[in-house]
Amino acid sequence: xxxxxxxxxxxxxxxxxxxxxxxxxxxxxxxxxxxxxxxxxxxxxxxxxxxxxxxxxxxxxxxxxxxxxxxxxxxxxxxxxxxxxxxxxxxxxxxxxxxxxxxxxxxxxxxxxxxxxxxxxxxxxxxxxxxxxxxxxxxxxxxxxxxxxxxxxxxxxxxxxxxxxxxxxxxxxxxxxxxxxxxxxxxxxxxxxxxxxxxxxxxxxxxxxxxxxxxxxxxxxxxxxxxxxxxxxxxxxxxxxxxxxxxxxxxxxxxxxxxxxxxxxxxxxxxxxxxxxxxxxxxxxxxxxxxxxxxxxxxxxxxxxxxxxxxxxxxxxxxxxxxxxxxxxxxxxxxxxxxxxxxxxxxxxxxxxxxxxxxxxxxxxxxxxxxxxxxxxxxxxxxxxxxxxxxxxxx
Amino acid sequence: xxxxxxxxxxxxxxxxxxxxxxxxxxxxxxxxxxxxxxxxxxxxxxxxxxxxxxxxxxxxxxxxxxxxxxxxxxxxxxxxxxxxxxxxxxxxxxxxxxxxxxxxxxxxxxxxxxxxxxxxxxxxxxxxxxxxxxxxxxxxxxxxxxxxxxxxxxxxxxxxxxxxxxxxxxxxxxxxxxxxxxxxxxxxxxxxxxxxxxxxxxxxxxxxxxxxxxxxxxxxxxxxxxxxxxxxxxxxxxxxxxxxxxxxxxxxxxxxxxxxxxxxxxxxxxxxxxxxxxxxxxxxxxxxxxxxxxx
Numbered sequence: 001x002x003x004x005x006x007x008x009x010x011x012x013x014x015x016x017x018x019x020x021x022x023x024x025x026x027x028x029x030x031x032x033x034x035x036x037x038x039x040x041x042x043x044x045x046x047x048x049x050x051x052x053x054x055x056x057x058x059x060x061x062x063x064x065x066x067x068x069x070x071x072x073x074x075x076x077x078x079x080x081x082x083x084x085x086x087x088x089x090x091x092x093x094x095x096x097x098x099x100x101x102x103x104x105x106x107x108x109x110x111x112x113x114x115x116x117x118x119x120x121x122x123x124x125x126x127x128x129x130x131x132x133x134x135x136x137x138x139x140x141x142x143x144x145x146x147x148x149x150x151x152x153x154x155x156x157x158x159x160x161x162x163x164x165x166x167x168x169x170x171x172x173x174x175x176x177x178x179x180x181x182x183x184x185x186x187x188x189x190x191x192x193x194x195x196x197x198x199x200x201x202x203x204x205x206x207x208x209x210x211x212x213x214x215x216x217x218x219x220x221x222x223x224x225x226x227x228x229x230x231x232x233x234x235x236x237x238x239x240x241x242x243x244x245x246x247x248x249x250x251x252x253x254x255x256x257x258x259x260x261x262x263x264x265x266x267x268x269x270x271x272x273x274x275x276x277x278x279x280x281x282x283x284x285x286x287x288x289x290x291x292x293x294x295x296x297x298x299x300x301x302x303x304x305x306x307x308x309x310x311x312x313x314x315x316x317x318x319x320x321x322x323x324x325x326x327x328x329x330x331x332x333x334x335x336x337x338x339x340x341x342x343x344x345x346x347x348x349x350x351x352x353x354x355x356x357x358x359x360x361x362x363x364x365x366x367x368x369x370x371x372x373x374x375x376x377x378x379x380x381x382x383x384x385x386x387x388x389x390x391x392x393x394x395x
Numbered sequence: 396x397x398x399x400x401x402x403x404x405x406x407x408x409x410x411x412x413x414x415x416x417x418x419x420x421x422x423x424x425x426x427x428x429x430x431x432x433x434x435x436x437x438x439x440x441x442x443x444x445x446x447x448x449x450x451x452x453x454x455x456x457x458x459x460x461x462x463x464x465x466x467x468x469x470x471x472x473x474x475x476x477x478x479x480x481x482x483x484x485x486x487x488x489x490x491x492x493x494x495x496x497x498x499x500x501x502x503x504x505x506x507x508x509x510x511x512x513x514x515x516x517x518x519x520x521x522x523x524x525x526x527x528x529x530x531x532x533x534x535x536x537x538x539x540x541x542x543x544x545x546x547x548x549x550x551x552x553x554x555x556x557x558x559x560x561x562x563x564x565x566x567x568x569x570x571x572x573x574x575x576x577x578x579x580x581x582x583x584x585x586x587x588x589x590x591x592x593x594x595x596x597x598x599x600x601x602x603x604x605x606x607x608x609x610x611x612x613x614x615x616x617x618x619x620x621x622x623x624x625x626x627x628x629x630x631x632x633x634x635x636x637x638x639x640x641x642x643x644x645x646x647x648x649x650x651x652x653x654x655x656x657x658x659x660x661x662x663x664x665x666x667x668x669x670x671x672x673x674x675x676x677x678x679x680x681x682x683x684x685x686x687x688x689x690x
Contacts, residue, residue: 023472023473023476023477024469024472024473024476026469026472051476052472052473052475052476054468054469054472054508055508056465056468056504056508057500057501057503057504057507058500058501058504060461060462060465060500060501061462061464061465061468061500061501061504062465064458064459064462064465064466064468064469064501065465065466065468065469065472066469067458067462067465067466067469068433068456068458068465068466068467068468068469068470068471068472068473069469069470069472069473069476070469070473071456071458071466071469071470072431072469072470072473072474072477073473073477074472074473074476074477076469090459091458091459091462094458094459098458200431200454200455200456200470201431201454201483202428202429202430202431202453202454202483204454205428205451205452205453205454205455206454206455207444207449207451207455208455208456208457209440209444209456209457209458210444210445210446210447210449210457211440211441211444211445211446211457212446213445213446216446
C-alpha cells in the first residue's frame with residue numbers, strides 16, 4: 001500500500017504536492033523554501049508532474065498568479081518564507097476574501113531587520129488575521145501528510161479558504177527523514193480532482209471582486225470567520241479519514257502528549273515539539289507530572305480542544321516562537337483569552353522562545369518546567385511574555 | 396443584453412462624460428464574449444462593480460491594485476492547463492496608476508514572460524478615483540492635488556513616463572497607443588492585438604472631465620485636441636518597429652489643448668507659465684518628429 005524512502009523534508013513536501021496534482025504552481029525563490037519549489041520545477045521538467053509552473057518576479061506575483069489560477073478553477077500551490085510571506089500578505093487576505101482554496105507552504109524563517117535566515121514563527125503568525133487556515137507540523141512526515149489533507153480541507157465546499165502548512169525552515173526542510181508515501185491511487189481516492197463551486201469563465205460570465213459597502217461588508221467578513229470555525233470540524237474529520245487510510249495519526253487540531261494527570265502542561269507548535277516530547281519522557285520518569293499540548297491548527301484557534309486538555313492542570317506554559325512586540329506570543333494571547341471565563345483555571349506562564357533559532361534543548365524544556373513548578377507552588381506567575389535564554393549582556 | 400457588440404451595459408456609476416467608460420465600451424466590442432477581463436483597483440473597478448450590480452456582460456475579476464498582470468498570468472496558466480488557451484482571451488483593463496506606478500513590477504514580469512495577455516491601460520493621467528493625485532502618467536506641469544502649483548511650484552516637475560517604450564523594451568510583439576476620441580481606431584487596435592500571441596500593450600488616452608477640469612460635453616473634443624497637438628500621438632509598434640502612425644494635418648498649437656483645462660490654468664497667468672507652455676510645445680514637436688506625425 002505504501003512505500004518508505006529516506007528523503008529531504010523539502011522533497012517530502014514536493015512529493016506530497018505532486019501527488020495532489022496541482023494544475024498551476026508559481027513561486028519565487030527565498031531560503032529556506034527553495035528546495036521545495038526546485039524539486040517541483042524538476043518534476044515538471046521531467047514530465048512527472050503535469051502542471052503549469054510559472055516563474056515570477058516576486059512573491060507578490062507568485063501569490064497573485066495562484067490567485068488568478070485558483071479563481072479560474074484550477075488546483076494551485078505556492079510556497080515562501082519570511083519576507084516573501086510578508087510580501088504575499090495582501091494577496092493572502094484577498095484570497096481568503098475571494099474564498100480561493102490555494103495551498104501554501106509557509107517555511108518558517110525570522111523577519112528582518114536584522115536580516116537573518118534563522119527560524120521562528122514571526123513570519124507565518126503575522127498572517128494570523130487574514131482568513132488563512134494555518135497548520136504547524138513537527139516532522140517532515142507530518143508535513144508530507146498535512147499537505148495532502150490541506151488541499152482537501154481548503155477545497156471543502158463548506159470551507160473554501162486558503163490553507164498554509166507551516167514548517168520550520170532548515171530543521172524540517174533540509175534534513176533527511178524516512179518518509180512513507182501513499183500510492184498515487186490512494187491519494188487520488190482521498191483527494192478527487194478539484195471541481196470549483198464557481199470560477200471565472202466565459203461559459204458563465206460572473207463579476208468577481210465587487211465593491212462592497214457598509215450594508216454587506218460586515219456580513220462578508222463574518223462569512224470568512226464562520227468558514228474558519230466550520231473548518232475545525234472539517235479538519236478533524238479529514239485527519240481521521242487520513243489516519244484510517246495511512247495508518248498515521250498526527251492528531252486533529254491538537255495532539256495531546258502525556259497530559260493524563262499532568263500538573264504542568266507545555267503548549268507549543270513546530271519542530272521544537274519533538275524535543276519537548278523527549279524532555280517530557282525523561283521528566284515523567286523522574287516523577288514530574290508534565291505533559292504537552294501540541295497546537296497543530298493555529299487558525300482557526302482550537303480553543304475547545306486546548307481547554308479540554310489543560311483545564312485540569314495547575315499551570316500551562318506557552319512556548320511561543322513568535323511575539324507581538326510590546327505584548328506576548330500569539331498562543332499565549334489566544335489561550336489566556338480562551339481561559340478567562342472558566343470558573344477555575346490553570347495559571348499561565350507565557351514565554352517567548354526560540355526567536356531566530358535560539359536553541360531549545362531538552363535542558364531548556366526542563367528549566368522551563370522547573371520555573372513552572374515554582375510558580376505553581378507559589379500560586380502565582382510574576383511576569384508575562386518573558387524571553388527565554390536572552391543574553392542581556394549584549395543588549 | 397442580447398447584443399454581442401454591447402457588452403458594457405449602461406447604468407453604471409461613471410461620472411457623466413467619463414472617458415474611461417467610453418474606452419471600456421469599445422474595448423469589449425472588440426473582445427466579444429469569449430474573454431476573461433481583469434481590472435485592478437481604480438475608477439473603472441469602482442464605478443462598475445458595486446456589489447449586486449454589474450455592467451459587465453463578460454467574465455470579470457477585480458483582484459487588487461497592483462497585481463492585475465500577475466493575476467491575469469495565473470488565469471492564462473489555468474486556461475493552458477484546461478486546454479482553453481486558444482479559445483478564451485485574457486484582457487486587462489487598468490488605469491494609469493495601476494499601470495505606470497503601483498503595478499509596473501508585475502507588468503514587467505508579464506511582459507518578460509511574454510504571457511498571452513492583452514494589457515490595456517485607460518490613461519486619464521492621474522489618480523482620479525481618489526481625487527486627482529499625481530501619477531507617473533500625469534503630464535509635465537499639470538496640476539494635481541499632490542503636486543499642485545503654488546508660489547513655489549508650477550505643477551508636476553517630471554515628464555510623463557514613456558510606458559509604451561518600456562513595453563517595447565521587453566520585446567512585446569505589439570504596442571499601440573489609442574484615444575477614446577478615435578473609437579474605430581481603438582477597436583481596430585484591440586482586435587489586432589487579440590490576434591497576436593504574446594504580451595500586448597495598448598495605452599488609451601482617456602480624458603477625465605472632473606479631474607482635468609473641463610465641461611463634461613467636451614471629453615471627445617479634449618481627446619481629439621490631445622492627438623491633434625501631438626501630445627498624445629497615436630502609433631503602433633510591432634516587434635519593435637514603428638509600423639503605423641496617425642498623421643496630423645495642420646497640427647494645432649498646444650495652447651488649444653491646454654487652455655480649456657483647469658489643470659493647466661496656472662500656466663496662463665504669467666510669464667513663467669508662458670515659458671512652460673513653450674516647453675510643452677517642444678514636447679509636442681519632439682513627438683511629431685519622433686513619430687513623423689505631420690502629414
